Amino acid sequence: MTPLTDKAPKFTRDLPEARRKQLIEATARSLARHGMEGTTVRVVAAEAGVSPGLVRHHFAGMHDLIAETYRWTGKEVDRALRASLAAAEQTPEAQLRAFVDSSFSEPMLDTDLLGVWLTFWSLTRTDPEIHAIHGKVYAGYRRRLEELIRELAVERKLKVDARVASLAFTALLDGLWLEHCLDASTFTAREAAMIAHDWVDNLIAGRFLAGAKQALSA
Structure with a gap:
């Protein structure tokens, strides 16, 4: 994933798409x-070394x-996760554990990434377009986890609601990641x-959910 703190080079006569990426x-x-x-x-223009125009x-x-x-940040995060999954053993368990290890290692622990992500999250409730982008980004993330959990359930002959399990796993990973990035002294x-x-x-x-099911059936 591209480090967010890297200073962008001055613009040259690049293709429009390259210029858009720099901005x-x-x-x-x-x-x-x-x-x-x-x-x-003006701030973005100064950061990129170009005119506001x-x-x-x-x-x-x-x-x-x-x-x-x-959209770009979501793709960068996805690219980093895919690289970790590609490097791991291609079994459902190994892939799930690669998800974990990737979530709590660089570049995911970059504090600048947290700053960007918090801005997007704050806009999700009030901006329809940002809300739609958020839904798309997280849908792909959860879908991959759901597929892995379903494959694991088949392989291990487990009775698991893969959709609910993926929601729980996503919430756990996000919560731990957010709290650690906000205050790394809380836990490592x-x-x-x-x-x-x-x-x-x-x-x-x-x-998974065994205790909850017992409580509901009581």
């Missing part, structure tokens, strides 16, 4: 450092640029991974 990366860095309120066309030439406005930055990345791996252990042992 998107500059926007991500600005969001990480200054938040939504401090990210303006060039930003307006490639994007309709800041809303358009923010939306494209969310290794401890976060250990908690998530324990969840996978319980899933394999057939203990």
